[in-house]
Amino acid sequence: GAVVSQHPSWVICKSGTSVKIECRSLDFQATTMFWYRQFPKQSLMLMATSNEGSKATYEQGVEKDKFLINHASLTLSTLTVTSAHPEDSSFYICSAAKSGTRSYEQYFGPGTRLTVT
Amino acid sequence: GDSVTQMEGPVTLSEEAFLTINCTYTATGYPSLFWYVQYPGEGLQLLLKATKADDKGSNKGFEATYRKETTSFHLEKGSVQVSDSAVYFCARLNNGNYKLTFGKGTLLTVNP
Numbered sequence: 001g002a003v004v005s006q007h008p009s010w011v012i013c014k015s016g017t018s019v020k021i022e023c024r025s026l027d028f029q030a031t032t033m034f035w036y037r038q039f040p041k042q043s044l045m046l047m048a049t050s051n052e053g054s055k056a057t058y059e060q061g062v063e064k065d066k067f068l069i070n071h072a073s074l075t076l077s078t079l080t081v082t083s084a085h086p087e088d089s090s091f092y093i094c095s096a097a098k099s100g101t102r103s104y105e106q107y108f109g110p111g112t113r114l115t116v117t
Numbered sequence: 118g119d120s121v122t123q124m125e126g127p128v129t130l131s132e133e134a135f136l137t138i139n140c141t142y143t144a145t146g147y148p149s150l151f152w153y154v155q156y157p158g159e160g161l162q163l164l165l166k167a168t169k170a171d172d173k174g175s176n177k178g179f180e181a182t183y184r185k186e187t188t189s190f191h192l193e194k195g196s197v198q199v200s201d202s203a204v205y206f207c208a209r210l211n212n213g214n215y216k217l218t219f220g221k222g223t224l225l226t227v228n229p
Contacts, residue, residue, distance in 0.1 A: 006160075032215060043206065043219045044161070093160050097215060105210075106217060108153075110160040 001027045004096050006109035013084055013116055020080045021112045023094030029074035030096035034106060035067075038091040050077045074099060084116045119143055123207045123220030130197055130227050138192040138223050140181075140207035148209040150174075150183055150190040151217070155204045164192075164205070197227045 003026040013019050023033055031052050036044040048058045048069050056069035066088075068080040077096075081088055091113050095106035124139040142148060149168045153161040165174030170185035179194045190207060207220040 034217070041222075041224075043221045044217075046216060046218075049214075049216070095161075095217075105149075105151075105163070105166065106215075107163075108161040 002098065002107040003027055004094065004107045004109040006092075006094055006112050008112060009110065010113040011115070013114070015085055015116055016083055018080055018082045019084055019114060020078055021092055021094075021114075023077045023079070023096070023109055025075045025096040025107070028096075028107075029099040030077075031074065031099040032097045033071060033077040034095045034097075035069060035077075035079050036093045036095070038093060038111070040091075044093060047079075081114065084114070086116045089114055089116045119145060119148070119209060119211055119216070119218040121207050121209050121218050121220040123205075123223055125221065125223065127224040127226060130225070132199055132227055132229050133196045134227075136192070136194040136197045136201075136225070138205055138207075138225070140190045140192065140220060141188050142190065142207075142209045144185070144188045146211060146213060148211060150181070151208045151210065152179070152181055152190070152192050153206045153208060153219075155206065155222070157203075161206065197225070199227045199229055201225060202227045 005024045007022045033050045035047045047062045048056045050056045050071040052071045058064045071077040093111040095108045120143045151166045152164040154164045165176040167174040167183035173182045181192045204222045206222045
């Protein structure tokens with residue numbers, strides 16, 4: 001159990017367009033989901049914490065108007081990169097923490113590679 | 118703030134060699150500690166974890182012990198395989214806000 005999926009797995013878009021990435025917990029409910037960004041050969045950087053039914057909490061330096069996060073249900077969170085630019089090209093990874101348990105372990109999705117041309 | 122420091126790679130070993138990847142963490146609070154593995158082009162997979170001092174996490178021949186006195190969580194494996202080639206991340210979980218802080222990652226390459 002504890003499978004997290006992301007869709008799409010990769011996407012190419014033109015500069016100025018918006019892209020939506022979905023993160024789903026397939027076999028458990030997740031009150032809290034996290035969005036990370038990973039640059040080539042670098043570590044994961046936490047972008048924001050997403051809580052079901054409330055506004056996301058963004059890390060310092062992350063533009064909330066550019067990276068829109070919605071967590072509308074206990075199994076789905078979405079990240080929309082608005083007006084994408086080439087510098088937004090990156091590997092975006094989400095994770096989910098199971099609801100109703102004492103374990104705060106995060107389960108990671110396979111990632112979405114975004115390329116902005 | 119929370120931080121994790123792990124040895125920088127890349128690390129290149131021959132098959133069946135002994136592996137150690139060092140990791141130290143900031144001791145604020147009582148963090149849980151994790152090792153994640155990332156294969157090329159994929160997301161992170163949990164390799165092992167430890168939630169309190171002196172706990173030993175183990176999986177697939179890998180081990181790491183939560184050492185409070187040295188604030189360390191070093192990853193070890195007695196005999197690596199080619200299939201172990203990947204990037205390994207050490208991470209600490211802040212049990213207050215549930216945020217994970219990752220080390221920079223260590224690229225391991227195992228040659229036949």
